[in-house]
Amino acid sequence: MMSNLLDNRYRVTSVLGSGGFGETYLAEDTKMPSNRRCVIKQLKPVADNPQMYELLQQRFHREAAVLETLGEENRYIPKLYANFAENGLFYLVQEWIDGLTLTETIERGGKWAEDAVRQLMISILQTLIYVHDRGIIHRDIKPDNIILRSGEPVLIDFGAVKETLNVSTIRSSTQQAHSIVIGTPGFMASEQAAGRPFFASDLYSLALTAIFALTGKYPQELGTDPQTGEVLWQSHVVNISTALKSIFTKVLQFDPRDRYSSAREMLEALQQSQIRQNAPKQVPISPAMSNMQTVAVTPRGYTPPFTPQQSISAQPPDHSVYVYQSQQNPQKKILGQIVATVIVGGAIGAAIALGVVISQNGGIVALWNKFSPFNRPVAKVPFYFLADSAYKDKESAGFRVEKLKSLGYKDAGMFWIPDYPNLGNNQFQQVYTSQFKDLDSCIVKLQEHLKYIDDAYCAYASLDAKASSQRFTGSDLPPSSSPSPSPTATPTKSPTATPSPTRPSPEQAVRDYYNLINDRQFQNAWRNLTPKFQRDRAGGYKSFTDWWGTVSQVSVNGVRIVESKENSAIIDMDITYQKGKAIFPETLRMSLVWDESSKQWQINETQRQ
Structure with a gap:
């Protein structure tokens, strides 16, 4: 076991594996407050002279940049934290997957x-x-x-x-190359x-x-x-x-x-x-x-950071409700699949043959979006729906719809959120399990679906921008199995409303805090921090608002209680930030304390995990 710090930063704690290309270590990042665990891969370059070594080093850094992009944009690929060379060896520092x-x-x-x-x-x-x-x-x-x-x-x-x-x-081609x-x-x-x-x-x-x-x-x-x-x-x-x-x-x-x-x-x-x-x-x-079926919780899952900016059609995109028509005419369906496969597969093959790097801003993705069987427009009408997930692109949303159908949700579908202005203007494809005529019917199904998607909710999609969304979440359900409340009651709690006499759970307090952020109510969100935490933030309220102003959307994908006491709690959260077109997943450990004067949980400290 090496005793010195790698890159004057990483302390190796154990050897995870060894092979012909080098060794893999579990390490701690001593320059992070949490001593974050990470995986370090030591790679041995195969070079026989200094010139070749320098060229290999350049290629290593270039390929590491590719890994960085993959990990930042997809939560099912480890993040790359750093790469460096030391004592003639190359190192990759990656996310530890627990x-x-x-x-x-x-x-x-x-x-x-x-x-x-x-x-x-x-x-x-x-x-x-x-x-x-x-x-x-x-x-x-x-x-x-x-x-x-x-x-x-x-x-x-x-x-x-x-x-x-x-x-x-x-x-060069004139030299002998061993494979x-x-x-x-x-x-x-x-x-x-x-x-x-x-x-x-x-x-x-x-x-x-x-x-x-x-x-x-x-x-x-x-x-x-x-x-x-x-x-x-x-x-x-x-x-x-x-x-x-x-x-x-x-x-x-x-x-x-x-x-x-x-x-x-x-x-x-x-x-x-x-x-x-x-x-x-x-x-x-x-x-x-x-x-496995919860791969996408808004906007969790395979969510490319860019929506294709162009289509192969000169016509503007149709953002009507999109429902995958699994019962469409079999001959037409098969023909559509063949066309999509030939065009997409052929284009990929041609791109590879020509050495072309396939761009995510059009190209193959645009072709797929054009010919994908997920794109079947139907008329826009108001309806209640049980929300499952949301995605930046129709292709990924279509995959989720198809997965829901395979799980028995035969009426699953999706729509573009801005088409229903009472829901806001988030640029996502909303996936739902089914549609309903009234809120009560949706709430019955909500209780079942919360077992699989803890952020599922019922809402009303309307073409009237002034109509209430009547959003109803799992936290609005009664604690017992008593009959579902009537939709005439207020279905959602406003973040600025007078606190209920019943103390909210720490988990719900955190979700409410990020709802305030998404609603751009930064002053109310700032009040949810303890005075200590406010002092710890360099720049105070100004830096708080400046930073959150760069985040267009934050989603809480999962909350887990680590420790719970009467007046304090520690929770772990999976969070996704959206900044412009980029999406950044992160896991935080947050400590909360109960403030009796304001009757609310306040955030006292956060650490990246």
Whole structure:
């Protein structure tokens, strides 16, 4: 164990792993107040002279910048905190993902059922869509590189930086180059083992990872057909649907040209097979994946930081209510899917062949948004709805709608929030589970859905900007199972209203505080801080308002009680800040104290986790 600080900052506490490319450590950041835990990857560059080393260092920093972008914009990829070189070695400092790997989960809890494996694949495919659209191949998808954080899969250990450290990748064509292979034997497709990975190589590895979750067996235990080179998985996977078997059969073809052309195509096949297979009822989910369906809580989940600024159509976008028509004419539906697949897949292939970096501000994303079957406009009408999630783009919202349909919410849909001015002007696609004629009916369903989405709520969407949204949240429900309150009662508590004689919970106090921030009521929010915390903030109220003025939206995605006493509490929160077009997730630990004079909880201290 090294005793000195790395980069004069990071204290190594344990070794997590070791391999041919270097070592991985668990460390503490001594320059953060919380001594934040992080993962440090020590990478050994393969260079045989100083000039090559300098060039490798430049490439290393460039590829690290790519990892930084991926981690900042997607919560299912670890954040990159820093990168540096020291004593001839390169280092990446990344976010510590608290959870068990898929390997550890299966070893401890046993094999998963098909429903849980489907949810795992759907979530990973959504992350791969995000990664592949940026021209990046992961190259090492396997159970050890999927960590389940609160049930949600985080994809770790991208192989791109490792390849940049190999001098053979930057030699001139006249020099002898010895190949370097990134990946894990067994989970690698044949073309990847030969040093020529494709996007379809990641899909191949994902399928073998899913089979591991179903069977507990590694690819080496399955066997290989000596004639075709294909994995002999069929006899090991029993009691799964014919549809899932067909998907595995296609994605595990030896020739990558015979597999799905993209993660989108595989995801669509998986979702469509699930719709055909499942009856309209709640699908039971394995306990290990109980949180998998909560991948998006406003605006949590795969939320690209930019909405495409242009369309391939000259006409302005139609922001009517968008509902995925799963019962549309089969021939038209299939034709639409073929067109979308050919155009999107062909464009991706052409971009790769030409060495083009696929932009997120148009290009392939714009093509997908144009031809996606999620974009089916229907008439705008006032209605009550049960809110589930919200997203910056229609594609991700459509994926969530499809997931809700597969879970039995056959009336799930989405709409663009500004189309209903009484709800505000947040630039999000609102996903809902169903529509209702009255608030009482929605509240009945709200009590059920809160088990899966703790931020779910009922509201009224109206074309009249002056109409009340009648927002009704879980905190408005009675503590017992008594009948739901009448909608004639005030359904929501105004943050500025006189405090109720009943003391609110610390969790609700925090949500109310951020509601004040979102409503730009900075003075009232400032009063929710203790005098100590106000003094601790350099610049006082002015800096408080200046900083929050740069945040267009803050969302509380989860609240967990750490300690609760009569007049104090400590909670952990998952928060998402939106600044302009960028979205930044963060976990905070917050201490609160009860102020008897104002009859409210006040924030006394916060720390980043």
